Amino acid sequence: MARMKFLCDTERCIECNGCVTACKNEHEVPWGIQRRRVVTINDGVVGQEKSMSVACMHCSDAPCMAVCPVDVFYRTEDGVVLHDKDACIGCGYCFYACPFGAPQFPQTGTFGQRGKMDKCTFCAGGPEADGSDAEFEKYGKNRLAEGKLPMCAEMCSTKALLAGDGTALADIFRERVVRRGGSGAEMIGWNTAYGSGEQKRQQTRGGDK
Amino acid sequence: MCAHLIVTLRAVLLAAVLGLSWIAAPAVAAPPDNNADVYRAVRDGTAQSITFTAPADRTLIQSEGQTWRQWRNGPITQIGGWLLAGVFIALVLFRLVRGKIVLEGPPTGRLIQRFSTVERMTHWTVALSFVLLAITGLTLLFGKHVIIPVIGYSAFSWIAALGKNVHNFVGPLFFASTLVMMALFARDNVWQAIDALWIRKAGGLLSGEHVPSWRFNFGEKTWFWIGVVILGLTVGITGLVLDFPGYGQIRQDMQLAHIIHTSGAIIFIALSLGHIYIGSVGMEGALESMKTGYVDETWAREHHEYWYREAKGGSGAAPVASGAGRPSTAH
Amino acid sequence: MNPTRLVLLIGAALALAACSEAPQVTHYEAGTYSGKPDTRPWESAAYGGDKAKWESDMRARARKQTEIGRMPPG
Numbered sequence: 001m002a003r004m005k006f007l008c009d010t011e012r013c014i015e016c017n018g019c020v021t022a023c024k025n026e027h028e029v030p031w032g033i034q035r036r037r038v039v040t041i042n043d044g045v046v047g048q049e050k051s052m053s054v055a056c057m058h059c060s061d062a063p064c065m066a067v068c069p070v071d072v073f074y075r076t077e078d079g080v081v082l083h084d085k086d087a088c089i090g091c092g093y094c095f096y097a098c099p100f101g102a103p104q105f106p107q108t109g110t111f112g113q114r115g116k117m118d119k120c121t122f123c124a125g126g127p128e129a130d131g132s133d134a135e136f137e138k139y140g141k142n143r144l145a146e147g148k149l150p151m152c153a154e155m156c157s158t159k160a161l162l163a164g165d166g167t168a169l170a171d172i173f174r175e176r177v178v179r180r181g182g183s184g185a186e187m188i189g190w191n192t193a194y195g196s197g198e199q200k201r202q203q204t205r206g207g208d209k
Numbered sequence: 210m211c212a213h214l215i216v217t218l219r220a221v222l223l224a225a226v227l228g229l230s231w232i233a234a235p236a237v238a239a240p241p242d243n244n245a246d247v248y249r250a251v252r253d254g255t256a257q258s259i260t261f262t263a264p265a266d267r268t269l270i271q272s273e274g275q276t277w278r279q280w281r282n283g284p285i286t287q288i289g290g291w292l293l294a295g296v297f298i299a300l301v302l303f304r305l306v307r308g309k310i311v312l313e314g315p316p317t318g319r320l321i322q323r324f325s326t327v328e329r330m331t332h333w334t335v336a337l338s339f340v341l342l343a344i345t346g347l348t349l350l351f352g353k354h355v356i357i358p359v360i361g362y363s364a365f366s367w368i369a370a371l372g373k374n375v376h377n378f379v380g381p382l383f384f385a386s387t388l389v390m391m392a393l394f395a396r397d398n399v400w401q402a403i404d405a406l407w408i409r410k411a412g413g414l415l416s417g418e419h420v421p422s423w424r425f426n427f428g429e430k431t432w433f434w435i436g437v438v439i440l441g442l443t444v445g446i447t448g449l450v451l452d453f454p455g456y457g458q459i460r461q462d463m464q465l466a467h468i469i470h471t472s473g474a475i476i477f478i479a480l481s482l483g484h485i486y487i488g489s490v491g492m493e494g495a496l497e498s499m500k501t502g503y504v505d506e507t508w509a510r511e512h513h514e515y516w517y518r519e520a521k522g523g524s525g526a527a528p529v530a531s532g533a534g535r536p537s538t539a540h
Numbered sequence: 541m542n543p544t545r546l547v548l549l550i551g552a553a554l555a556l557a558a559c560s561e562a563p564q565v566t567h568y569e570a571g572t573y574s575g576k577p578d579t580r581p582w583e584s585a586a587y588g589g590d591k592a593k594w595e596s597d598m599r600a601r602a603r604k605q606t607e608i609g610r611m612p613p614g
Binding site for chain 3: 002072073074075076077078082084124126127129130131142144145146147148149153154159162163164165168169172175176179
């Protein structure tokens with residue numbers, strides 16, 4: 001059974017923003033919304049600059065799910081966190097809770113009211129019929145249903161951004177680390193999204209407390 | 210420089226106020242998966258470079274969200290729920306023990322004006338908006354546990370969307386009318402010597418004894434200062450921060466504002482239950498005074514004796530209650 | 541039972557219901573589906589419900605993301 005994850009190899013990411021563009025184009029994301037973004041730390045410091053592409057990480061213990069007052073989120077068997085835009089009320093709580101800043105809101109209506117939340121779907125669409133116009137309109141393409149992986153990762157020119165089953169990604173990454181000799185420090189964000197072993201055990205025991 | 214100071218202050222405040230944090234999570238892991246150093250670097254809250262310039266997105270991982278989640282889903286939902294239930298039960302018990310507070314003497318039929326038209330209109334604007342805000346706010350906080358299991362999330366989303374919009378649009382009205390209310394009632398709510406007696410006798414709430422007071426007794430004054438003024442300003446200001454997101458506040462500001470807003474609102478609602486009870490079914494004549502503006506002389510004498518004597522043109526030695534208006538108007 | 545008392549009772553029951561410690565989110569367990577009615581990716585026209593084929597396709601696709609093995613040895 002697959003567990004879909006994203007992995008960004010910061011040793012490879014060259015901050016080209018190809019993933020951002022690919023995502024926007026593939027899903028025809030509304031103006032002002034960017035489901036994926038590239039962040040650089042230590043920008044300009046020689047030898048220490050690292051870039052990484054971030055979107056919704058489809059967390060195991062998803063904070064957005066925990067705080068949504070309307071319970072619009074759901075998770076597929078493959079661990080992809082999706083949401084039902086029809087029920088979203090635009091309260092912004094998921095935006096407060098998300099560590100990665102993934103949920104974004106189009107500003108619609110008076111006084112800068114938030115519209116319905118938009119975030120990365122791991123190219124898995126939404127509750128509507130797979131590949132339907134309604135699904136595309138709200139969530140973008142459903143590539144998983146076509147047997148394809150997310151556009152951002154498949155488009156990545158340096159293959160820094162990987163998407164797919166966590167085990168497969170870990171294998172690929174391990175091979176790379178073995179070849180180039182590294183610490184594994186490139187897997188930024190995996191602990192937050194999927195939990196370290198210890199964290200995961202605690203969460204399973206303690207629930208959401 | 211200034212912005213940096215504000216960011217630092219905010220971080221200190223959040224850390225101090227919220228206490229709980231992921232920071233406590235152990236950052237030790239065995240090689241070769243040791244990503245502790247970079248991981249710590251991206252979590253320390255400093256701004257990072259990003260091609261997409263939005264102030265809120267200049268960090269890779271924001272840990273405060275987890276803190277906010279723990280507060281909202283933890284103490285605020287649970288302790289808040291128990292607090293409201295507890296106050297409700299306490300009022301039911303009070304009603305059973307004490308019964309309705311009725312007039313002891315027969316009504317005289319002569320009426321005294323207690324509230325002017327402006328005061329009543331302000332009160333009912335505040336009251337109506339407060340009730341709407343309380344219902345919609347509680348729906349957003351507890352609906353997931355109380356309503357969704359009953360009607361399902363799709364149906365609930367209609368209620369919640371309506372609730373959110375009502376909450377957002379009525380909120381500013383509540384804030385404005387509360388400010389007017391503060392201005393109108395502040396003068397008669399300052400401390401007066403006789404209030405000490407009210408405190409000593411606990412207002413006679415349980416004994417049934419009538420404690421003399423000027424226009425407002427100490428119970429009403431407590432509700433005014435703690436409820437209307439302090440909590441009203443607290444939820445009002447934090448509410449505006451949350452209501453109008455496009456004015457420079459970032460996620461961390463809104464998380465803090467939200468925690469203060471919901472905690473304050475739950476205490477506010479708990480206190481208001483007492484006020485609503487005593488002002489409606491709990492005491493004879495109380496609702497009429499705010500509905501019509503007039504009270505019977507017997508009611509005035511029993512509940513606000515000094516104010517009554519002053520209104521009748523009696524001993525005016527002490528500060529005059531402003532709204533006491535016309536003395537005794539017979540209908 | 542008069543209506544006022546009934547309303548009070550229902551109100552008290554609802555108010556108390558909020559105090560139960562219902563878990564707000566279920567922790568992810570591999571292979572479990574939590575949530576809204578939605579078609580699974582392998583139920584699409586391309587796969588027609590063949591979950592095993594979809595999974596092997598996804599695995600193959602994931603492996604395509606590495607260049608190791610495609611490079612000449614050495």
